[in-house]
Structure formats: C-alpha cells, structure tokens
C-alpha cells in the first residue's frame with residue numbers, strides 16, 4: 001500500500017512531539033504518515049490501569065475533533081519496583097510538585113532503585129475503532145545527570161544505556177531503546193502491516 005495518511009497526535013508536550021516526529025520519520029514502508037499536532041487540553045482520569053487512561057484520553061480527543069479522523073494520544077508512566085507501580089501515570093504530578101531530587105529521595109529507604117518507563121498509545125482509526133500499543137524500558141532511578149528540560153529524563157538510567165541517563169543520550173540513541181520508541185514500533189507495525 002502506498003500513499004500518505006493524515007494522523008492527528010494530540011499532545012501539549014513539545015518534547016514528546018519532537019521525539020515522535022523523529023521516530024515516525026524513519027519508517028521503512030512506502031507508506032508515509034503526515035503527522036498533525038493538535039494541542040487540546042485533555043483530562044487525565046485517575047486510574048492505575050495505563051491502557052484505561054490512554055483510552056479515556058483518546059476518546060475525549062475524538063469527541064472534541066469529531067468523527068472520521070485518525071487520531072492518537074500517548075500517556076507515559078514511570079513505575080518504581082518498590083512502590084508497586086507508583087507513581088505510574090501520576091509521575092507528572094510528582095515531577096511538578098516534588099521536583100526530581102525529592103523523587104530520587106523517595107527511594108532512599110530501598111536498595112532496589114528499579115523502575116520501568118512505559119508509553120501507552122491509544123489510537124482511534126477513521127472508523128472509530130480503538131487500538132492500544134505499549135512500550136517498556138527497564139532501568140533504575142539515579143541522582144539527576146544531564147539536561148533537565150524533559151520530565152524525568154535525567155533521573156532514569158536504562159539498563160541498556162551503558163550507564164547513561166536518558167538525558168545524557170543522543171535522541172536517536174534514546175529512541176532506539178526507549179519506552180516511546182518501542183511503543184511506536186508496535187504502532188508502526190500495525191499501521192504498515
């Protein structure tokens with residue numbers, strides 16, 4: 001199949017948008033995606049189930065945009081092994097109110113600093129059918145290293161990065177092992193199958 005299709009990505013996060021643009025730009029298929037960003041203020045429901053959160057976000061986007069569009073959202077979570085999945089989707093509010101250093105300190109009582117970064121994509125196709133994709137990257141929480149302009153990038157050191165935090169990695173390198181890169185690998189496989 002060939003042709004360019006319009007797909008709307010609803011996000012207000014420019015760092016995310018940049019990564020997603022880069023990830024989608026390098027697809028091997030003849031098919032191409034015309035990514036359209038809409039910045040809509042979507043509510044995020046209080047839930048532990050990451051798929052439910054992403055789906056609720058996507059449904060809200062569809063109801064705001066009207067039917068007939070291909071539209072997706074993504075929601076990114078960070079779970080700590082010792083905190084049984086928390087902060088999870090609430091990481092955004094932890095970053096906002098605690099700041100990175102206090103988040104690191106939350107794990108002081110524990111030897112295990114293990115954490116998992118998870119991106120969940122919810123996609124509504126032109127027919128109004130919903131599809132969900134996820135990507136996971138395991139690593140550990142460390143003292144902040146590298147630029148602090150994107151969320152918790154500077155305190156997450158993936159196991160596959162030779163000791164670098166996400167913030168210390170080149171974008172291409174981060175995307176090749178990241179929660180977001182992996183979620184979009186799944187999504188692309190679906191789109192181009």
Ligand SMILES: O=c1nc[nH]c2c1ncn2[C@H]1C[C@H](O)[C@@H](COP(=O)(O)OP(=O)(O)OP(=O)(O)O)O1
Nearest residue numbers: 010011012013074075076091092095150151152153
């Ligand atoms: O790769 C990442 N590396 C480091 N930090 C990250 C990453 N990806 C998201 N983040 C941060 C942004 C926000 O503090 C929280 C996720 O919340 P999340 O709702 O998914 O993002 P958001 O509200 O900023 O954008 P959106 O408008 O798409 O909902 O983790």
Ligand SMILES: [Mg+2]
Nearest residue numbers: 042044075092
């Ligand atoms: Mg959000």
